[in-house]
Amino acid sequence: EKGGYDHFMLKEIYEQPNVIKDTYRGRLHASTGLIQMAGVEDNLEKFLNADRILIIACGTSWHAGLVAEYIIEEFARIPVEVEYASEFRYRNPIITPKDVVIAISQSGETADTLAAIKLAKEKGAFVFGVCNVVGSSISRETNGGAYTHAGPEIGVASTKAFTTQITVLTMIALRLAKAKGTLSNSDYFRYLQELELIPEKVAEALHSNTISKEIAEIYKDASNCLYLGRGYNFPVALEGALKLKEISYIHAEGYPAAEMKHGPIALIDEKMPVVVIAPKQGHYDKIVSNIQEIKSRSGKIIAIVTKGDVQVKELADHVIEIPETSDALSPLITTIPLQLLSYHIAVLRGCNVDQPRNLAKSVTVE
Ligand code: F6R
Numbered sequence: 001e002k003g004g005y006d007h008f009m010l011k012e013i014y015e016q017p018n019v020i021k022d023t024y025r026g027r028l029h030a031s032t033g034l035i036q037m038a039g040v041e042d043n044l045e046k047f048l049n050a051d052r053i054l055i056i057a058c059g060t061s062w063h064a065g066l067v068a069e070y071i072i073e074e075f076a077r078i079p080v081e082v083e084y085a086s087e088f089r090y091r092n093p094i095i096t097p098k099d100v101v102i103a104i105s106q107s108g109e110t111a112d113t114l115a116a117i118k119l120a121k122e123k124g125a126f127v128f129g130v131c132n133v134v135g136s137s138i139s140r141e142t143n144g145g146a147y148t149h150a151g152p153e154i155g156v157a158s159t160k161a162f163t164t165q166i167t168v169l170t171m172i173a174l175r176l177a178k179a180k181g182t183l184s185n186s187d188y189f190r191y192l193q194e195l196e197l198i199p200e201k202v203a204e205a206l207h208s209n210t211i212s213k214e215i216a217e218i219y220k221d222a223s224n225c226l227y228l229g230r231g232y233n234f235p236v237a238l239e240g241a242l243k244l245k246e247i248s249y250i251h252a253e254g255y256p257a258a259e260m261k262h263g264p265i266a267l268i269d270e271k272m273p274v275v276v277i278a279p280k281q282g283h284y285d286k287i288v289s290n291i292q293e294i295k296s297r298s299g300k301i302i303a304i305v306t307k308g309d310v311q312v313k314e315l316a317d318h319v320i321e322i323p324e325t326s327d328a329l330s331p332l333i334t335t336i337p338l339q340l341l342s343y344h345i346a347v348l349r350g351c352n353v354d355q356p357r358n359l360a361k362s363v364t365v366e
Helices: 008-014 016-024 044-049 059-076 111-122 137-141 160-180 185-219 231-248 257-262 284-295 311-315 331-348
Strands: 052-057 080-084 099-105 126-131 144-147 224-229 251-256 273-278 300-306 318-322
Touching: 008 016, 008 331, 016 160, 016 185, 044 160, 052 059, 052 111, 059 080, 059 099, 059 160, 059 231, 099 111, 099 160, 111 126, 111 137, 126 137, 126 160, 144 160, 160 185, 160 331, 185 300, 185 318, 185 331, 224 231, 224 257, 231 251, 231 273, 231 331, 251 257, 257 284, 273 284, 273 331, 284 300, 284 311, 300 311, 300 331, 318 331
Parallel strands: 052 080, 052 099, 099 126, 126 144, 224 251, 224 273, 273 300, 300 318
Antiparallel strands: none
C-alpha cells in the first residue's frame, strides 16, 4: 500500500507531479487560455464583486492560504487577508455579504475551520471551499468550492495536499485576473503555460532527494533550525519549519528573511543551520545579502537555489538546485526539497514519520 516506499510521507511527496496534474486536468487549458472550474464559474460575480477575499485555514493549509494571498493580490488585484480559523471564530470579526471567504482544508473536518465557516455564513459572506476529501463536512458546509485532487493523504505531515491547494488557488487567481483584465494577455498565457509545466519541474526537483539525505546526515542532531524566504517564498519558509518540527521534533522557525535582523539573528552561531530559499527569480540580491549576514556570524547555510546559480553557491555550505520557474509559481518547486529534508532528518532520528507523536490527521476537536 506504500507502493514500495518506506513511508506514506515519502510516497506522497513523490506523488506530487501526478496529483498536481490531476488537480489541473480538465480545468487548465493553456493552449486556448481557458480555466474552467465549475465552482468558480458558477460564482464568478461574487468573486468579482468582492470587496476583499478572506482566507481561513489551519496549519499547512493556512500556509497555502498565505501563498494564495500573494498570488491573488498580484494577479487579480483583490485585497486578501489570511486568518487562522481559530482566531477568526473567537474575535467577532468584521465580515459582510460583500466578503468572499475561502476556506482551505485537506481533511474537510478541521473543527476550527468548520466553525469559522459557519460564522462567516451567518454574517452573510459567500464561502468557497478548497478541500481534498470529497463529501467532507467542510465541502458540504460551503456555498461552492473546488476540490484538490491529491488523493488520500495518509501521512500526518501534509505534503501533496499543500501543493495541490496552491495549484487550485493559482488557477482561481488566474481566472479572476482574466475576468478583471489585471494581467496582460502575454503574462496570463505565460502563467498558464508555466503552470502546465510544474509537474515536470516538481519531478526534477525530486532529484534533490539524494543531496537532501546527505545534508540530513550532517544536521540530524541539530536542536534548532531557521528557515528564511522572501515574497512568495516566505510562506514556504513557514511550511518548511513546520514540516521539520512536526516530524523530527527539532525546533524550527520560519521567518521572512528581512525580519532576521529584528530578532532571530541573535540565535545565529556555528551550531545553527539556516535554510534559505534563494531562487534566481524574486528578491535574489536581497536574499544574497541575508546569506552574507548569516555567514559573517558563522551560521550554517543550506540554500535552495535555481539550477546554474553561481553567487549563492560561493557563500552557502550546501546548495540544493531546483529548476527555474517564475517567482509566483516557485513555491510549488521550492517546497519539494524542504519536504525531503525534513523527511530524511526525521527518519535518521528514528522518528515515526507517518504518525508523529501528539498529532492527528484531522483535528476534529478545537
Ligand atoms: C501539518 C498538518 C496540519 C494540517 C492542519 C489543517 O503537516 O498536517 O498542520 O495542515 O491540521 O488540516 P486540514 O487541512 O485538514 O484542515
